[in-house]
Structures are given as structure tokens and as C-alpha cells.
Amino acid sequence: MTTKIVLVTGGSSGIGEATARTLAARGHTVYAAARRTDRLEKLTDDGIRPLAMDVTDDASARGGVEKIVEEAGRIDVLVNNAGYGSYGAVEDVPLDEARYQFEVNVFGAARLAQLVLPHMRRQRSGTIVNITSMGGKIHTPMGGWYHGTKFALEGLSDCLRLETAPFGIDVVVIEPGAIATEWGGIAADHLRERSGDGAYSAQARAVADMLSSESNRSRNSSPQVVADAIAKAVDARRPRTRYAMGFGAKPLIALKWLLPDRAFDAIVKRAVGVRS
Template sequence: MRKTIFITGCSSGIGRITAKHFQQKGWNVAATVRSNPEQDTELNSLDNVQVIALDVTKEDTIQSAVQQAVERFGKIDVLLNNAGYGSYGILEATPEQAMRMQFDVNVIGTLLVTKNIIPIMRKQQEGIIINISSMGGKITLPLGTLYHGSKFAVEGLSEALSFELEPIGIKVKLIEPGMINTNFEDTVMKNLNIDPSQTEYAPFLEKVMIAIQQAGSGASEAIVVAEKIYEAATDNKKQMRYIAGADAEEIIAARKQLDDDSYLSLIKQNWGL
């Protein structure tokens, strides 16, 4: 019997590549997008793929999407909480709305989707919940106050949740990607919160922006993450964390070996601060 994966954030990037990867492996895929699922001709053309509207900030759409997936496929074996984005910038220049949206999507959205999938897995007495974190959930970089805060939260909620779900047959796992070739620099610039009138930050911002422009050189392709997700979904291990990307392997390993002062000094040196 085919297994079924329910994925959030399939409009682009990691979510989309993962949906296609699991479909090619013979899985049923409930691929959710924020709006207009009928317009996704690529995913809709694939066998055993159901494209469903879901906004992780709106619980009624989550409930509807879960119901549709179960009606189509009968069960959900794996949940992939992938939907998310990064908001970067100077905290003083960041509007409250941007702060709330970062956590509503990356943290509250993950919790809401998980909450609505658990009853299905509880009745099945099995299931795997895979949350997309980041190496940014283990280390921090300049301008990432909101993004890193949200991913550190995903790390903590996943680990804590595992205690209550393991006794009822549900595993919780984390994927920690490094830099992925999905236009990181453009994304940072699009969501960058700065105020030109706050001139005191100008020297810092100039140095950071130069470093960001150079940051994508070691990025992995999204398929690297999709393959790691597939491994987590199928390896039958109790392993919780899976690192995706050579840069993430290196950086997370280095962070484990350094105390706080040494790590912060290293980042400042590498970023020219």
C-alpha cells in the first residue's frame, strides 16, 4: 500500500522539489499551496499528487486541507512542515507586523498544522512529523534576529513535542539545511527591514551586505534537502536531527566545538565586523 506524505509550502523551493521527489518514489503526495491550487499545472499533472489550498496562518484552511487529504488517500504517514520564510534586518527598524508574521508562519503555523495532523496519526498509532529547521536553528548570523529566533523555536518545540508523541507511536524529526540555491540574497533583500534615517547602523550594514552577496557561493541544491527528508521518512531510526548540506555540516560541527565568545568572534571576523 502506498504511503502518504502531507507537505506544506509546495509553491516553490524545497517543498516543491520534495513533493516531486516523493511522487517519483511511489508515494501519495498531498502538496499544499497557499492559494490557487488549480493553477499548478505541473503538480496537478502528476499521478497520486493532490494539490490543496492551505495557509498555515489560518486554521480553517489547515483543517480543510487535512480532511481533503484523508478523503483522497485514507491516511497520512508523514507530515512535512516546510512552509516558512526569512525576515531579516535591524530590529529597531522592524515593524511589529513583520515580527508577528515571522513567528506566525515559521512557529505558530508549524504548531497549528501539527496539531491538526496528530489526531490522524494517533488513531493510526504511527506516523512521522518532520519539521524543516535550518542550520540557522543552531547558529546565528547578523540581521537574523527574527529568522533565527523562529528557527531556534522550531528546534525547541520539536524536541519537547517528541516526549509526548513517542509513547503513542509518532516520531518527530528535524531537518537542518544549510544555504540552499533558492535565491537567498534576493529573499533577504526583499524582506530586509532597515531605516535609512538610522544612520548609526550604516557602517555595520555596509559590511553585512557585502558578506551576504558572497554567502551563496557554497549553496546546495534543493534536491539535497529533499533526499535528506526522504531518508528521515524511511530509515526507521530514532534519530531526531538530519543535517542537509556540506556547509551546514561544517558550521554546526564548528559551533559545537566553540564557546559563545569564540563563535561570535569567528562570525565577526568572517563577516568583516
């Protein structure tokens, strides 16, 4: 297996941390990026190189990529994992917050792709892995802005795949289902803050309770299942364009494709406890 130079964003916890450790264990040289490098120190025992990076700051993103190329001479894989979920009714979420979610989840990933592509084109090889979600194929109440970012990243990835194929560059989409990370609790907190009172409070409370419930957390899949799928794509000679894994991902994506919109709406409302 050829050793590859890999950048993993959002590498300090959850899927990013599991991915960095898995790829390093497979012999790759891994740079794990996060805004706070103190949270990355735990990875250094595995030979993972910490990298300070804010994906929403152009100078920070550019400096991180330049540092990798300067030290390693190339960059072979970008794993765009940095992202977060800010839930709340579309009407309630301030546009500044909505824009910031797009800055992190979409424009941050796109900017890093822009920065690594000149190096990958010169190499005539490379892999860009974009972590979307089953939320890039399905929808839930109170998640409009989050789902919007994931749908956008799905479409961006498809176009990028067509554009970069002539240069030997693969673009892979990873679509996790429900994963046992901090994500659910953070999303629930945002939801209660934005829509816990007012016109959408009944829906907001139901969705927040589902996101933060112990029963929900107990059935969620380990971040390792996502890390394993990413590693499979990174090591494949010809990776698939999409990998769906984790609790609920494959059946819900299939149902969304098969069912009329209103029938799928009814299933989603029942699943999240919304009765109206």
C-alpha cells in the same frame, strides 16, 4: 516500501517542490500545499496533488487536512516546510512583522501538527518533519527574529518527539545549510528595507551583500540534497531525530558547540563581512 500519504507545505518552489517530487517518485501519495495553487500546477504531471493552504489561517489549515483524510483515508507524514526569512536589526523590525514571521515559521507548523496528530494517534503511526535550519543552532547579525523562529521550532520539535513517541509517531528535524533557493534574495531585500539606513546600516549592507552575492549563490547546495534527506527520514523504519545537510551546516553547527560564544561571534562577523 509502503505507500504513505504525505502533506508538504510550501510546496510550490525550492525545498518544498524538490521534496514533493522526490517523495512522489518514491511511490508516495503527495499533497503539495501553498497559498497559490496556480504555482502548484507544474507538479501535477508527477502525480502530485495541489492543495490550497495558508498555514497562518486556521480554517485553511483545518480544511486542507480534512480534505486529505477524506480523500486518502489517512495521513502518514507532515513535512512542515513553509517559512521565510525576514532579516533586519531587532530594533528596526516592527513587531507586527516579527509576529508574522513567528506565525508562519512556528505557529503555522505547530497548528498543522495539532491537526494531524489525532489521525496519527489513531493509526499508531506517523512522521512529522520540521524544517528548521542550521540557523536554529547558530546565529548571525541582522537575523534575530528569523533565528528566533528556528530556535523555537527546534525546541518545540524536541518536546513533541517525547510526547508523541508512545503513539508510534516520529518527529524529525531537518537542518539545512545554505541552499540555492529564493530565500537569500528575499532576506536581503527585507534587510535593506528595514535596516539599510540608520544606526545599523553598515552591518545591514554587509549582510545583505553577502546574502545576495553571486559568489554566495554559487556555493549554495541544491534543494535536492534537502529533499533526499527528508525522503530518507520518511522511508526509514526508525529515522534519526536530526539531519543536517547542505553548505556549511555540519561544520558551523559543530563549531557553535565547540567554541566559546565570543570566538564563534568573531567567526560569524568575519564570514558575513561585518568589521565592527
